[in-house]
Amino acid sequence: MKSHLFLFFALVFLNPIWGQSKVIYEEFSSYRLGETRRLKIQLPRDYETNTEKSYPIVIVLDANYLFEPVAGNVDYFGYWEDMPEALVVGIMQGDSRYDDCYYDDTNFMPADKGADFFEFIGMELVPFIDANFRTAKFIIAVGHDLTASYINYYLFKDPPLFNGYIALSPDLAPMMDDRLPKRLPNIPQKLFYYLATGTDDIPDLQLIAQELNTSLSALKSEQFNYYYDNFEGATHYSLVARAIPSALEKIFSIYRPISKQEFNDVLLKLETPVHLYLLDKYQTIANLFGINNPIRINDFLASATACEKLKQWESLREIATMATRQYPDLILGDYYMGRYYEEIGDPKRAMRTFQGGFDKEEVDFITVDLMLDKADQIKYDFGY
Secondary structure (H helix, E strand, O other): OOOOOOOOOEEEEOOOOOOOOEEEEEEEEEOOOOEEEEEEEEEOOOOOOOOOOOEEEEEEOOHHHHHHHHHHHHHHHHHOOOOOOOEEEEEOOHHHHHHHOOEOOOOOOEOOHHHHHHHHHHHHHHHHHHHHOOEEEEEEEEEEOHHHHHHHHHHHOOOOOOOEEEEEOOOOOOOHHHHHHHHHHHOOOOEEEEEEEEEEOOHHHHHHHHHHHHHHHOOOOOOEEEEEEEEEEEEOOOHHHHHHHHHHHHHOHHHOOOOHHHHHHOHHHOOOOHHHHHHHHHHHHHHHHOOOOOOOHHHHHHHHHHHHHHOOHHHHHHHHHHHHHHOOOEOHHHHHHHHHHHHOOOHHHHHHHHHHOOOOEOEOOEOHHHHHHHHHHHHHHHOO
């Protein structure tokens, strides 16, 4: 039977001006649960203006208290491009979390209300979000103690419902600590798993996390990306505020603009063409997160600088061509194409290329004056 959805919209603006995230409350009538559940959904800042863009989903269990720390960090990281902007979907649970996480006392898998809640998320909530919002094919689930254990059940679906799992001080169901290390290496698609505890966590839960970390950190799989934090001085509740940004930073590390560390530790040590690394970085972002982003200006600048330091002139030409194609109104591509011609010994074409960028928009240190000065210097040196 098809579920009937009775939608009650109450728009809550974090700020009434454009450019701020927006929160929507919805009353979702679930056939599987036989009751109405309240959802809290944060839309990205540019959701209503950038209508061609799709967004990953972050599903937050225990949204009564977890939604704000997750939504705030997702908004902040998205603003600074340290992760893609994302939809944050919170399920308000309150005391129902105990029934929602119920498992059978013989096989320790979801049962009764716990089984209904499992189907509610996978068969009702996620399809509803996909049908009503512009979503990318990347979903993260976040849970705390009981709900952190519960999200692991979705790893036993084929394929798993979620791509990323943020388990904060999980109170594991029996046998889960044995089942996870056996299941994870057999999942063919790429997964991200973050586990956190604290030195002042509830002792039993701290021990559970430490033992699970021992098991998971030993797994050898190129598809399984695992991260662990044990925060000094963090309690069962305070660890949440430290773990969420750490989890997002680790899971979305490939998405971030090229940093000084990536420049020094990766780009400057490449033995392959730099432009291929740049293309692969953005193809990986597309493959993982379902997002086709244009190459950032920052990443063009970093890659081109690496080409100059490594004397990869053909790679510099490729980067200049890509930059001109992607940002035709900027001076970026002209500058690096001029540098390419300089280095291969074609000063006349270099001079003309530098001169050709005089009417374009400047970028970072690349100014019109710099371009014309370089053209004049070539003219002086070679007597053109």
